[in-house]
Amino acid sequence: MKRITTTFTLILFILSITSLTYAQLTPQASSGQTIIQDFGLGKVTLTYSRPNVKGREVFGSLEPYGAVWRTGANAATTITFTDDVTVAGNKVPAGKYSLFTIPAKDEWVVILNKTADQWGAYDYKSEQDLLRFSVKPSTIKPATETFMMQFADVKPGSMQLNLSWENTSISIPMTVNFDAKVMANIDNAMAGEKKPYFAAAQYYYENDKDLSKALAWMNLVEQTDVKAPWYKLWKARILLKMGNKPAAIETANAGIAAAKEANNEEYVRLNEGVIAQAKK
Numbered sequence: 001m002k003r004i005t006t007t008f009t010l011i012l013f014i015l016s017i018t019s020l021t022y023a024q025l026t027p028q029a030s031s032g033q034t035i036i037q038d039f040g041l042g043k044v045t046l047t048y049s050r051p052n053v054k055g056r057e058v059f060g061s062l063e064p065y066g067a068v069w070r071t072g073a074n075a076a077t078t079i080t081f082t083d084d085v086t087v088a089g090n091k092v093p094a095g096k097y098s099l100f101t102i103p104a105k106d107e108w109v110v111i112l113n114k115t116a117d118q119w120g121a122y123d124y125k126s127e128q129d130l131l132r133f134s135v136k137p138s139t140i141k142p143a144t145e146t147f148m149m150q151f152a153d154v155k156p157g158s159m160q161l162n163l164s165w166e167n168t169s170i171s172i173p174m175t176v177n178f179d180a181k182v183m184a185n186i187d188n189a190m191a192g193e194k195k196p197y198f199a200a201a202q203y204y205y206e207n208d209k210d211l212s213k214a215l216a217w218m219n220l221v222e223q224t225d226v227k228a229p230w231y232k233l234w235k236a237r238i239l240l241k242m243g244n245k246p247a248a249i250e251t252a253n254a255g256i257a258a259a260k261e262a263n264n265e266e267y268v269r270l271n272e273g274v275i276a277q278a279k280k
Helices: 002-025 179-190 197-206 211-222 229-241 245-261 265-278
Strands: 031-039 042-050 078-081 085-087 090-092 095-102 108-113 129-135 138-152 158-175
Touching (some): 031 158, 042 138, 179 197, 229 265
Antiparallel strands (some): 042 078, 138 158
C-alpha cells in the first residue's frame, strides 16, 4: 500500500512539473494585461485577458446575448480601487472586485461582484454582486481584433473605462471626490515647517478656490527664487484668472526675461501664452 501511495505521489509530481514546463514554453492563447491608472489621490488597477476574434462572430454567437460573460478570457476580469469611487452613479467602496458583463444587442449589463478571484464565470453567484447597471453599446469601425479595455478621458476626478471587441464598444463612467482630502492635506501641511505654497497655489488655481490666497502663496514662493520663470508663469496665470490683465502681462514679461536668461525656451513660450490670452 505504501509503495502504491509513493508511486501515485511521484506521478502527481511529474505531472505538475510537466504542466509547469509547458506553461513556460507555450504562450497563452489570450494574452494577459494589467493597467494601473492614477485616479484622484489613488489608483485603479485593471487585470484581464485579451482574446482575439479570429474570424468568428463574437457577440450573439461566441459570447451569447443574455449570458454572464467574464469580460475577457481565462480568469474573470478584476478591478481594484485604492479609494472609494463612483461608477456610473453608484458608490463603490475601495477594494478588489470581479467585473462581469451581460452583452445584449441594444443594452449591456455591467456587474461588479464581490468575489474577485474566480475562473471565468463558472462559479459566478449573483448574490455576491455589489452592483449592476446598464449601458448602451456603440458600433465601431474598423473592427477591434484583440479585446481591449482602456481608461480614456482621464481627468483628476473623472474618466471612462472603455471596452471594445469586434464591432462593439461600451463606456463606463467613473468619478472620484478627492477635494475634501486634498484641502485637509493642504491645511495640515501649512501648519508644518515646510509649507507647500507652490503646490497649494496650483491646486487652488486649477480647482477655482480662493485666488487671493493662491496669489499670496505665489508671492511668498516667488521670493525663494526670483529668477524662476515657472513661479512667474503661475503667478501670471492666477492674476489673469482674477481679471487683472495688466499685472498678468507684467508678470509674464518678467517670466519671459527670466526664461531667456536661463535659456529655457519652454517657459518663454508658456509665459508668452499668458500674454496672448490677456490681450484677447
